[in-house]
Amino acid sequence: MSERVMEKLGILADAAKYDVSCSSSGSGRKNEKKGLGNANAGGICHAYTEDGRCVSLLKILLTNHCIFDCAYCVSRKSNDIKRAAFTVQEVVDLTINFYRRNYIEGLFLSSGIFKNADYTMERLVRIAKKLRLENNFHGYIHLKTIPGASEELLKEAGLYADRLSINVEMPTEQSLKLLAPDKNRNDMIAPMKYLKTAIEENRADKKILKKVPLFAPAGQSTQMIIGATPENDLQILWMANQFYEKMKLKRVYYSGYVPISNDNRLPAIGTPVPMIRENRLYQADWLLRFYGFKVDEIVDVNNPLLDMDIDPKLSWALRTLNLFPIDINKADLSLIMRVPGIGVGSAKKIVAARKFNKLTWEHLKKFGIAVNRARNFITCQGDNFILKDWLPEKIKEQILNSGASKYRPNFSPQLKLF
Amino acid sequence: MITIVYDGSFEGWLTAVFEVYEYKFNNVMMVTAEKFQPNVFNQKHESLFDKEKADRVWKGLSEKVSKAALAQLYKTFLSEEEGIEDILLQYVQYAFKNKLNIESDFSHPAVIKIAQTAKMVHREKHRMEAFVRFQLTGDGVYYGVCQPDFNVLPLIQTHFQKRYADQKWLIYDTKRKYGMYYDLNEVEFINLLFNEITNEGKNLEFIMDEKETLYQQLWQHYFKSVNIEARKNMKLHIQHMPKRYWKYLPEKQFTTSSQLPVTSTREQAT
Numbered sequence: 001m002s003e004r005v006m007e008k009l010g011i012l013a014d015a016a017k018y019d020v021s022c023s024s025s026g027s028g029r030k031n032e033k034k035g036l037g038n039a040n041a042g043g044i045c046h047a048y049t050e051d052g053r054c055v056s057l058l059k060i061l062l063t064n065h066c067i068f069d070c071a072y073c074v075s076r077k078s079n080d081i082k083r084a085a086f087t088v089q090e091v092v093d094l095t096i097n098f099y100r101r102n103y104i105e106g107l108f109l110s111s112g113i114f115k116n117a118d119y120t121m122e123r124l125v126r127i128a129k130k131l132r133l134e135n136n137f138h139g140y141i142h143l144k145t146i147p148g149a150s151e152e153l154l155k156e157a158g159l160y161a162d163r164l165s166i167n168v169e170m171p172t173e174q175s176l177k178l179l180a181p182d183k184n185r186n187d188m189i190a191p192m193k194y195l196k197t198a199i200e201e202n203r204a205d206k207k208i209l210k211k212v213p214l215f216a217p218a219g220q221s222t223q224m225i226i227g228a229t230p231e232n233d234l235q236i237l238w239m240a241n242q243f244y245e246k247m248k249l250k251r252v253y254y255s256g257y258v259p260i261s262n263d264n265r266l267p268a269i270g271t272p273v274p275m276i277r278e279n280r281l282y283q284a285d286w287l288l289r290f291y292g293f294k295v296d297e298i299v300d301v302n303n304p305l306l307d308m309d310i311d312p313k314l315s316w317a318l319r320t321l322n323l324f325p326i327d328i329n330k331a332d333l334s335l336i337m338r339v340p341g342i343g344v345g346s347a348k349k350i351v352a353a354r355k356f357n358k359l360t361w362e363h364l365k366k367f368g369i370a371v372n373r374a375r376n377f378i379t380c381q382g383d384n385f386i387l388k389d390w391l392p393e394k395i396k397e398q399i400l401n402s403g404a405s406k407y408r409p410n411f412s413p414q415l416k417l418f
Numbered sequence: 419m420i421t422i423v424y425d426g427s428f429e430g431w432l433t434a435v436f437e438v439y440e441y442k443f444n445n446v447m448m449v450t451a452e453k454f455q456p457n458v459f460n461q462k463h464e465s466l467f468d469k470e471k472a473d474r475v476w477k478g479l480s481e482k483v484s485k486a487a488l489a490q491l492y493k494t495f496l497s498e499e500e501g502i503e504d505i506l507l508q509y510v511q512y513a514f515k516n517k518l519n520i521e522s523d524f525s526h527p528a529v530i531k532i533a534q535t536a537k538m539v540h541r542e543k544h545r546m547e548a549f550v551r552f553q554l555t556g557d558g559v560y561y562g563v564c565q566p567d568f569n570v571l572p573l574i575q576t577h578f579q580k581r582y583a584d585q586k587w588l589i590y591d592t593k594r595k596y597g598m599y600y601d602l603n604e605v606e607f608i609n610l611l612f613n614e615i616t617n618e619g620k621n622l623e624f625i626m627d628e629k630e631t632l633y634q635q636l637w638q639h640y641f642k643s644v645n646i647e648a649r650k651n652m653k654l655h656i657q658h659m660p661k662r663y664w665k666y667l668p669e670k671q672f673t674t675s676s677q678l679p680v681t682s683t684r685e686q687a688t
Contacts, residue, residue: 002632006639013643020555031580038580044548045658049645052654059644097633098640100560100585101552104670136584258648273648290670349533352522368534 008084009094015075016110019167019223020255024056024105024140026218027162035136037099037106039162043140044105057108057134058098060066062086062123066112070180071263072169072228075112079261085114092135093125097141106140106162107131117148117187125153131344140218147187151194158198163218163250166192168243171236175229177254179265196247197218207379219250226267226281227274228257234295234304237284241295244288255282271329280306287312291337310396317377324377328364329354340399341373371400419445423459424503426450428495429472431503435510436471437463448503475510482513487521490536496569497539505531530660542566543573549663550574550589553634554627560587563666571598575605640670 024041045054063085064075074081095107109127113120124143131137143157145166157164166188173185195216202215222243224236240252256278259269284306287293291313298312299305307315317324317340326335328350336347338375346369353359353367358381365371376395420443424430434448441463456462480488491506508528513520524530545566552560560582571591575598575611578587582600590597590610664670 002636006636009636009640010643013640017644017646031583034583036582036584038577038583039576040436040547040619044544046548047641047667048655048658049641050652050655051649052645052651053649054645054658055641055644060642068585094636097629098637100561101633101637102550103637208489258646275649282501349522349524353524356520356523357525359525366530367524 004110005090005094008086008090009060010062011082011084012064012086013059015112016059016061016108018074018255018258018260019108019110019144020053021142021165021221021223021251022054022056022059022108023163023218023221023251024142026250027140028217029138029140029162029214031138031350033139036096037137037139039138040105041141042159045103046102057140058095058104058106059108060086060091060094060110062091062109062111062120062127063114065114067115068113068180068182070169070183071261071265072179072225072257074260088127088130090122092130095131095139096135096137104139108142109355110144113146117146118150118153118328118416121146121149121153121157125157125160128157128344132160142218145191145195145220147183147191149191154191154194155198158195158202158216159213161216162214163221164195164216165223167220167223168239169223169225170229171224171226171231172229174232179229192220192247192249200248220247221249221251221253223253223255225257226254226278232299232304233277233281233284233304233306234299234301236281237288237295237299240285241288248413252285254278254285256321273413276308277306280308284312287316292334293338309400311340312374313338314396314399318396321392325379326377328378328380329358339374339377341370341375341377343369362399419447421452421454421457422446422448422463422465423451424448424625425467426452426463427467428492429469430467431495431506432463432472432475433468434465434503435507436475436621437465438507440471446504446507446554447501448507477500479510479513482516483519483521490521490532493536493539493543493573494532496573497535498569499535502535530579539568539570539573542568543570545663546570546574547577549659549667550578551666551668552587554630555629557625558586560585562587562589563592564589565593565662565666566591569594570595570668571607606684638671 021095022045023043024039025041027039028041029039031038039079040083043056045056047055049055061075063083064081065083065085066073066075066077066174091107098104099106107127109124111124124146128141128143140163141161141164142163143161145154145157147166147216158415161166168176168185168188169183170179176185199216199219202212205212224239226236236254243249243252256274257267258273259267259271262269279306284298287298288295292315293316303319304410306312317338323335324338328336333347333351336342336350337344342350349367350359350364353363357363360381361383362370364374364380376399422434422437422443424434431448437443438446447460476488479491491509494502494506505528509532512526512528520526520529522529524533524548540604546564550564552562555561569591571589571594574589579600582631584602586600586602588597588599597608597610598605624634659667659670
């Protein structure tokens, strides 16, 4: 019996791994009645795979049998691979036993679509329900919303899951039509909309009523595959921003396409995963969510692509040099946060500390800011700021030359063999 | 220079702080009895733990700084870094001297040092919450061994107590040779006597639950299966999971993986 479970685990974890989300944050679920589990609001990564990605949840498919034939997916109908399916009890046992050993924060359950959307969704919900009601489990549960699932099932899912996600997969409808002819964009957007409203109602109830059940406390997320189709960064970030603003998503994930197929609609096997681009997109995403940037400050019709050799904040600063230098002892927090080399934490330290003392370079160094970057954009106490080579190209060159970018080897035109 | 020798506990250190004021010492250094080395040039003052003195200092501090800042002081103390007692004393003196709350004056050397040290300790606390791995023993106790850089067991107690309320567990710090044991009701700090066979608790196979090996193998297999070979990045892997933690992580142990069924679903011809 255990050998079969071992084999299934291999197949169904392997098939689930292209979903990059593994976050376990954002849920305040508490242990009740001396049960098992207590969510950690900040999330915990219990391990990291050799590709450097966080392992926080037991991320598996219930089954990789699928009636759809999406070109970018390993589980597509036409792919000749081993198929497997867990039983409800197997998923419950794995989750509980991994959790008890402190391997994981909880379960991330997705599935290939068998029979139809509701049939699949019902089984995902059943597992979450069993964990919550029969096993008194209060760890983190992330369920996939199956495109086209009914509202009743979504509602039930929200009662047991901490997070729900539905992957739009492609940044535009055209790409989706091309690569996933069975999928319909509206089947993805409709559940997302329904859940957005349900979550908002739940949060509103919580403000006025005493006892309101948790409903997807960690909200919704989605994923877009990057580099499989020709969309530019402007299209991708614009789409992401729509999800943040209109759908109130907690996260949009960008998944650099890992070539898994010889389909001529897709990059060939062996094409490198666009990891730098993916990283730049995440940096831009952070600027949107935590640094008060608007999409058109990061990319616009004239600059639709993110720079690959420098990060998007530095790019922005170099395009808007007229705003700089700013005085670290006077400028607003929102502006200090926009200085390349200064993060949210250091910016707050600066604003708190300058009430006591005029800050000097020595202070700033101790705060941990990247002085090498920041010095081109700020002035502070005891500093004679000299306008030297006030040209964007010069500043960029000087910053690039003074630090070793982790991506440098990738910029080399020479092929890396190993 | 006066050397104040205290017992090494946080309360003991608070007592010592009280005595700095009581005896109007200036120019002091504080050191634990364990680390104390007599020095002919220094005068020695032995401080004995006194609950009343410790409480008064703590109460006085809580009127000067926020709860978050008090927690930072405690975390910093647990770093066990050499000379950290003296920096903590500088912070306390600065706090008492000022009318205003000084906790966010990061231009003061002690304040920034404590903010940074507390952050470091907090990271280690978080790592222990992530990396402690339990093994189920035959008598139904989930047993975890760790060797944290800092003395963080007191900081992780609540986390584990809340999370694993329905299972007995024991977490043991092999570096500091103490542990905590939860018996389904409360957590107790304990010392263990290991015999030679268990090699300080590292070899426990013979007392394990019969299913323990299976779940470790399932976890190892899962860990391998979720890796994406095309994205391999060992530098990042090691940055997040430094090698010093590997010895207690089942997923980083060499296993008899050849016995596991081969389950490659990738059609990639590599």
